[in-house]
Amino acid sequence: MSNLKPGEEAVISGFTDELKYLQLMEMGCIPGEKVRLLSKAPFGDPISIQVGSYKLSIRKSEARNILIEKHSEDTRSLQQA
Amino acid sequence: MKTHAAGLKKIALVGNPNSGKTSLFNALTHLRQKVGNYPGVTVDIKKGTAEIASRRIEIIDLPGTYSIYPKSDDERIVSEVLLDSTHPSHPDAVVVVIDATNLKRNLLFCSQIIDIGLPTIAVLTMADMLEKRGIRIDPAKLSEQLGIPVLLVNARRQKGIEKLKHYLKKGFDRPKKEIYSDIPLPSTLLKAGRRLYPDASNYFIWLEILRAQESRKSQDSKMKVLRELLRVEQVNIALIQGKETLGRYKKIEEIIMESVDDSLHKSVQISERLDDVFTHRVWGPLILLAILFLVFQAVFFLADFPMRWVEDGTAWVSTIFSNYLPTGWFKSLLVEGVIAGLGGIVVFIPQIAILFGFLSILEDTGYMARISYITDRIMRGVGLSGKSVIPLISGMACAIPAIMATRSIENWRNRLVTILITPFMTCSARLPVYTLLISIGIPSKTLLGFINLQGLVLLAMYLLGIGMSMAIAYILRFFIPADGKSLFVMEMPLYRAPRWRNVFITMYERSKVFVTEAGKVILIISIVLWFLASFGPADLGMHHEEFNTEQMTNAQYKSYKLKHSFAGYLGKAIEPVIRPIGFDWRMGIAVITSFAAREVFAGTMATIYSVEGDGDEFHSVREAMLHDVDAHGRKVYSLATVLSLLVFYAFAMQCMSTLAVVKRETKSWKWPAIQFAYMTVIAYSASFIVYQLFR
Numbered sequence: 001m002s003n004l005k006p007g008e009e010a011v012i013s014g015f016t017d018e019l020k021y022l023q024l025m026e027m028g029c030i031p032g033e034k035v036r037l038l039s040k041a042p043f044g045d046p047i048s049i050q051v052g053s054y055k056l057s058i059r060k061s062e063a064r065n066i067l068i069e070k071h072s073e074d075t076r077s078l079q080q081a
Numbered sequence: 082m083k084t085h086a087a088g089l090k091k092i093a094l095v096g097n098p099n100s101g102k103t104s105l106f107n108a109l110t111h112l113r114q115k116v117g118n119y120p121g122v123t124v125d126i127k128k129g130t131a132e133i134a135s136r137r138i139e140i141i142d143l144p145g146t147y148s149i150y151p152k153s154d155d156e157r158i159v160s161e162v163l164l165d166s167t168h169p170s171h172p173d174a175v176v177v178v179i180d181a182t183n184l185k186r187n188l189l190f191c192s193q194i195i196d197i198g199l200p201t202i203a204v205l206t207m208a209d210m211l212e213k214r215g216i217r218i219d220p221a222k223l224s225e226q227l228g229i230p231v232l233l234v235n236a237r238r239q240k241g242i243e244k245l246k247h248y249l250k251k252g253f254d255r256p257k258k259e260i261y262s263d264i265p266l267p268s269t270l271l272k273a274g275r276r277l278y279p280d281a282s283n284y285f286i287w288l289e290i291l292r293a294q295e296s297r298k299s300q301d302s303k304m305k306v307l308r309e310l311l312r313v314e315q316v317n318i319a320l321i322q323g324k325e326t327l328g329r330y331k332k333i334e335e336i337i338m339e340s341v342d343d344s345l346h347k348s349v350q351i352s353e354r355l356d357d358v359f360t361h362r363v364w365g366p367l368i369l370l371a372i373l374f375l376v377f378q379a380v381f382f383l384a385d386f387p388m389r390w391v392e393d394g395t396a397w398v399s400t401i402f403s404n405y406l407p408t409g410w411f412k413s414l415l416v417e418g419v420i421a422g423l424g425g426i427v428v429f430i431p432q433i434a435i436l437f438g439f440l441s442i443l444e445d446t447g448y449m450a451r452i453s454y455i456t457d458r459i460m461r462g463v464g465l466s467g468k469s470v471i472p473l474i475s476g477m478a479c480a481i482p483a484i485m486a487t488r489s490i491e492n493w494r495n496r497l498v499t500i501l502i503t504p505f506m507t508c509s510a511r512l513p514v515y516t517l518l519i520s521i522g523i524p525s526k527t528l529l530g531f532i533n534l535q536g537l538v539l540l541a542m543y544l545l546g547i548g549m550s551m552a553i554a555y556i557l558r559f560f561i562p563a564d565g566k567s568l569f570v571m572e573m574p575l576y577r578a579p580r581w582r583n584v585f586i587t588m589y590e591r592s593k594v595f596v597t598e599a600g601k602v603i604l605i606i607s608i609v610l611w612f613l614a615s616f617g618p619a620d621l622g623m624h625h626e627e628f629n630t631e632q633m634t635n636a637q638y639k640s641y642k643l644k645h646s647f648a649g650y651l652g653k654a655i656e657p658v659i660r661p662i663g664f665d666w667r668m669g670i671a672v673i674t675s676f677a678a679r680e681v682f683a684g685t686m687a688t689i690y691s692v693e694g695d696g697d698e699f700h701s702v703r704e705a706m707l708h709d710v711d712a713h714g715r716k717v718y719s720l721a722t723v724l725s726l727l728v729f730y731a732f733a734m735q736c737m738s739t740l741a742v743v744k745r746e747t748k749s750w751k752w753p754a755i756q757f758a759y760m761t762v763i764a765y766s767a768s769f770i771v772y773q774l775f776r
Contacts, residue, residue: 018320022319023570024570025323026148026150027186039357039360041458042361042366043458045458046458053182056567057453057454057571057573059570062568068509
């Protein structure tokens with residue numbers, strides 16, 4: 001589990017629990033899609049991410065379940081500093 | 082697939098949140114809108130009529146959703162209305178609103194709607210923004226790919242609306258094809274479904290099976306058959322939905338490839354500059370506080386002027402009726418019951434209109450999502466989300482519009498908890514009660530050279546309200562657990578200028594809902610309270626006390642009447658109950674009459690103490706209460722009693738209008754009853770503790 005820093009980009013590779021995260025897929029977080037961590041909320045949580053051409057706010061605990069690939073090296077989870 | 086005959090009567094508007102659906106609805110219907118109610122459903126369905134070539138077409142604005150699979154009660158209504166042909170709002174045709182800048186995600190829901198099989202048309206909004214990004218959508222090709230008509234519309238500039246109206250007038254066909262039909266259902270289920278719905282698409286059958294699964298109580302014969310089959314056949318719903326969603330996206334990518342030219346497309350980096358400021362570590366919360374303060378001030382002070390006009394107007398109408406009607410019970414009913422009750426309803430309109438004007442601007446500009454983003458962390462501590470902040474802050478002005486504002490909380494559990502705790506916030510109606518009581522019981526001392534003790538107590542009352550609401554939210558986690566199903570993922574829309582038409586329509590529509598729905602209850606309770614305070618056993622000839630009322634002054638007579646009314650006797654009857662919290666029967670009467678609204682407390686006290694009601698009323702009530710002594714010569718309003726009264730008014734649900742609004746928002750008497758009961762218990766217990774401590 002490595003960290004995405006604000007401004008860093010990655011590609012969604014899957015979810016830790018495919019069944020639970022239908023809602024995220026419906027909101028556009030689909031495997032293969034680029035995500036970018038935009039910023040953290042003033043109190044550290046939630047975080048805002050860019051998926052496609054729009055912005056989502058997501059709680060860290062929920063973002064942890066999105067698996068990402070950075071520069072096609074390894075599978076990580078969307079969890080940041 | 083059959084062709085739908087021309088002559089549409091009912092159209093449903095569906096689409097993703099922030100897709101411009103509401104703007105389109107407003108552009109089609111203007112002010113010809115009303116809110117539909119369905120038994121057992123807590124969701125409002127907005128309806129309007131569009132007049133197209135002298136024909137009236139009913140437009141139903143369904144809640145915005147990302148998919149046909151509901152994540153909340155609001156969203157459930159979408160599939161209910163579209164699938165159930167016996168539903169009173171079931172449409173002849175569907176208009177899917179699509180945000181062209183988020184085509185892929187919007188097409189997911191659109192493709193699901195298409196596959197249901199109702200006549201469907203797609204409307205692309207915000208296409209103008211695409212040009213700037215170097216993306217071009219070919220509507221003709223997209224239409225060919227989707228098998229339904231596709232139109233470009235700009236509701237802000239009224240572009241494309243006429244063309245849409247033309248289509249609505251003429252009618253349009255069922256979709257030419259299914260976009261995605263690969264639902265791996267057990268063949269027994271599919272066959273049974275086909276027998277029940279011979280003409281329907283595979284997808285429709287699948288959605289009906291899901292609906293059967295959800296609606297355990299439905300007596301519909303088809304639902305029953307499917308439910309029976311589901312008992313035998315195991316279906317992994319989530320797995321099918323996940324596969325379907327991925328499959329649809331794949332298909333959508335092909336469709337986009339065919340119909341969208343993005344060769345000139347510049348990689349989008351969403352403008353971060355505004356959010357760099359608005360959600361900045363330091364500036365973000367500060368700007369938020371400033372904006373919340375502004376909204377609060379507006380509801381609190383700006384509304385004060387029109388509220389005074391309403392009060393003056395009510396008084397003026399009352400005088401006219403008083404002067405022309407003969408004295409008697411009818412005049413009393415009309416003036417003190419009906420006119421006062423109506424005035425008591427209208428008086429809330431300024432606060433509701435102003436709050437919803439601001440909320441609509443915050444929503445339209447996209448700042449509302451940022452409020453949730455910034456405050457989510459704080460509210461999570463008590464089991465809520467950032468969406469509860471606006472209602473709670475609004476509750477510091479008035480609980481009525483605040484509870485109506487909980488509508489923006491999609492999660493039903495969080496909405497309910499917010500409704501239950503909002504009345505603890507110190508609303509403006511408590512202020513006159515607090516200032517009167519503090520001036521009587523709290524000495525005007527200065528602490529540390531600059532802190533006024535009375536001011537400090539007032540501040541403490543505000544904090545007490547906030548503290549109690551947070552504590553109750555925390556405790557409610559054990560009684561109303563989180564459903565754990567829906568995620569708190571939220572779209573943060575781009576910042577945009579507010580659309581003033583939407584703002585005004587929201588102000589008008591919310592005020593209308595309050596008057597027509599909560600107003601009825603308020604009027605009835607006002608009349609009941611009027612009856613209790615104006616009539617007594619003597620009036621009904623139950624028993625007659627010989628008392629010479631001839632020599633009394635007007636104020637003494639009013640005082641006598643109130644003391645011998647049903648409310649008066651009730652106040653005396655509950656004295657044994659309220660004695661332990663330091664109240665006497667006079668306060669008992671005030672508690673009963675101020676159920677209408679907390680500020681009535683001062684007026685009732687004025688009547689009880691036979692204060693001549695002109696000029697310096699506050700001062701004379703204060704004097705009368707200050708010098709009142711009991712049979713033993715002790716002050717009636719001792720420190721203990723005053724503190725007990727303060728705490729009681731802080732926690733008790735002393736507001737019939739709030740209860741009426743809670744009933745309207747939860748669509749049942751269950752929650753207002755629970756709320757009234759638990760707040761009264763808390764108020765009584767807290768007052769008991771305070772009184773016994775300071776006695």
